[in-house]
Amino acid sequence: MSTLNRISTPLTELTGVEHPIVQTGMGWVAGPRLVTATAEAGALGILASATMSLRELEDAITEVKSRTDKPFGVNLRADAADAEQRVNLLTKYEVKVASFALAPKPELISRLKEHGAVVIPSIGSVRHAEKVAAWGADAVLIQGGEGGGHTGAIPTSLLLPTVAAAVDIPVIAAGGFFDGRGLAAALAYGAVxxxxxxxxxxxxxxxxxxxxxxxxxxxxxxxxxxxxxxDGMPHRLLRTEFVQGLEGAGKLAQLLPTLRRTVQFKNMAGQSWLELARDGLAMKRSSGRSWNQMMLAANTPMLLKAGLVDGDTEAGMLASGQVVGVIDELPSCRELVDRIVDEAVVQLKAAAATVRSA
Known part of the structure; x- marks a missing residue:
């Protein structure tokens, strides 16, 4: 039985979910199984499409829709060569939320909104938040430096209130959250x-x-x-022996493994060399990475797959936020979401009582 507590915010109103909690789009992790469980728990599950081919994404969307009638979203790479085709899938299947890892083009935002989708780009600075807000984004998700995967240097406690004060659209906070105290604190900071x-x-x-x-x-x-x-960009990972080895490796030692994994990813994605080159060029233009960094970026999908899918920590890396240090059990999504909401309600009521008594 799910919690009877509810916390209504602009996020729940925008997306139609029961609770103001988002399961972010993690490559190789956020597939149909996790997204469905999250949606059924009343939170917003986000499919990670960056590691899926176009056909795999369509299959994942249809699988989630066959398993739940609750709202969910898809995370897209705005700089992907086939970004428009992926957007077409979202509109075709009436996916409720379009999440973007980078700022989507204004025309993509307009097309999604015309079809009733809620557009939520992820950003790491005030400047980026202001840009996507001006382009019509419905909300933004900020990730502070505590978060896993690609991350910035500004902690959530500073990035969140700064962005919330700069834009008039709802702000969702990520980076360092794991319980109801964090949800209550984020709401107090101005997040939804x-x-x-x-x-x-x-x-x-x-x-x-x-x-x-x-x-x-x-x-x-x-x-x-x-x-x-x-991959040439700041990436928060578990401090495994493999990652420590990467830290100490020179450019020459990285070259052959990088080329090998590039070929593996090309074959897995079903791309031609021309398609892979176009995708890489689009990423380079949007991110400003050097060609050396672009070569390293080809590492990421296969290195993450080795750890998160194949279970090989000796040949792969494991993205992780700093919250890993305070987690000691593996609840179901339903248990986790219910517990967070119940804890947040207790915290918010206690804070309100303190204010009244003062």
Whole structure:
């Protein structure tokens, strides 16, 4: 039985979910199984499409829709060569939320909104938030430096209130959240809800191999590291022996493994060399990476797949937020969401009582 508590915010009103909690779009992790469980728990599940081919994305969308009638979303790479085709899938299947890892073009935002989709780009600075707000985005998701995967240097406690004060659209906070106290704090800071990646990865509904999830639970608050050696951009990962080896490797030592994994990803995605080159060029233009960084970026999908799908920590890397150090169990998505909402209600009522008594 789900919690009877409800916290209504502009996020729940925009998306139609019961609770102001978002399961973020993690590559290789946020598939139909996790998204369905999140949606059924009353939160907003986001499919991660960056590691899916166009056909795989369509199959994933139809699978989720066959398993739940609750709202869910899809995370898209705005700089992908086939971004417009992926947007067409969202409009075709009436997906409720379009989440973007980078700022989508204004015309993509307009097309999605015309079809009733809620557009929520992820941003890491005030400047980017102001830009997508001016282009018509419905809300933004900010990720502070505590978050896993690609991340910035500004902590959530500073980025959140700064962005909330700068834009007139709802702001969802991610980076460092794992319980009801965090949800209550985010609401107090001006957010309309929280996004969580690592906390949802570490649930019984996550398809990540059990031995890998148990491996995550072994790490403390100092168990992550931010490195640019994986793909040329700051990336928060578990501090495994493999990642420590990446940190100490020179450019020449990285070259052959990088080329090998590029070929693997090309074959897995079913892309021609021309399509792969076009995709890389689009990413380079949008991100401003050097060609050396672009070569490293080809590492990321296969390195993450080795750890998160194949369960090989010796040949792969594991993205993780700093919250890994305070997580010690693997609840279901339903148990997790209910607990967070109940804890947040207690915290918010206690704070209100304190204000009244003063």
């Amino acid at each position: 809800g929280i996004g969580m990646g690592t906390r949802f990865l570490l649930t019984s509904d996550s398809a990540v191999p059990e031995e890998i999830k148990r491996r995550y639970l072994e790490f403390g608050l100092d168990g992550t590291v931010v490195t640019a050696k994986a």
